[in-house]
Amino acid sequence: MLVTDLRPPLLLLPGFLCDEDLWRDQLTGLADVADGRVADLGHGDSIAGLAGQVLATAPPRFALAGFSFGGYVAQEIARQAPQRIERLALLDTSFHADTPERIAQRRGANKSVSLPGEFRGMTEQLLPSFIATDRLHDTALVQRINAMTLRQGREVFMRQNAMRRENGAAALRRLTCPVLVLCGRHDVLTPPALHEEMAALMPQAELVVVEDSGHMSPMEQPAAVTRAMRHWLAA
Incomplete structure (x- = not known):
């Protein structure tokens, strides 16, 4: 007997140097209401190219959630194929284009990372910019984040960091789906x-x-994020 999965597809786009572990708790917490799938954003040369890769293997219609860097990819998907998005979630991201100063900073970071030596991932110096002060001594959280960035590694850092972020305002204004x-x-x-x-x-x-x-937020406060996404999926 053929059993059909009636759960709607949910495409989850991770952030810079992130992988499926970013969405671990949401995949579990939403499993009864959505068929969650995490995209691999580690291979590509542009955000437009990554959006095309996601669309090439995605179902005809889907819910889409993008975190940070993944939010820019989600906005590009909204630009390329808005009719395929049933609902959109944008988490801890931006819609502004890179400034010339930010582009210069990214180039400088890539030069630094390309120097000989061990790739260190999420260092203690960077952590205060990424997690709340109260969580800096949460050893389990810090280790999860650092392990994730180390799995992605130097090459993914350089590829994703080199991708130019474009302004997403026009694509977002055109959307009529729940957001x-x-x-x-x-x-x-x-x-x-x-x-x-x-x-x-x-x-x-x-x-x-x-x-x-x-x-x-998906890792720092997973229950609150899952609760918000569950409400969004039911909207």
Whole structure:
């Protein structure tokens, strides 16, 4: 007897130097209401190219969630194929294009990372920008994040870092599907004010600010993020 999976497909796009472990708790927590699949964004030479790769293997229609760097890929998917997105979630991300200064910073970072020596992943110096101050001594969380960045490695760092981020405002304004815009209260990389600006582009968007969380909200406050995404999937 043929059994059909009636759960809607949910494509999950990880962030810079992130993999499926970023979404571990959401994959488990939403398994009863969505068929979650994590895309591999580690191989490509542009955000447009990554969006094309995701679309090439995606079902005809799907829910789409993008975190940080993955949020830029999600916006490019919305630009290329808005009719295929049933609902969109943007987590701890931005819709602004890279400035010339930011492009120069990225080039400088790639030069530094390309120097001989061990790739160190998420260092202690970088952590305060990514997680809330209260979580800096959470050894299990810190180890999970560092292990994830080390799995991705130097080559993925350089590829993703070199990809130019484009302005997504026009693509977002055209969307009519349900949209969740979410970020951590203490996200210093893409702060709540930026997400308020992003949500204002889409009258149908729901803005959720997750308390006691920095940039890595799916890992820092997994229950709160899963709860918000469950509500979004039911909208």
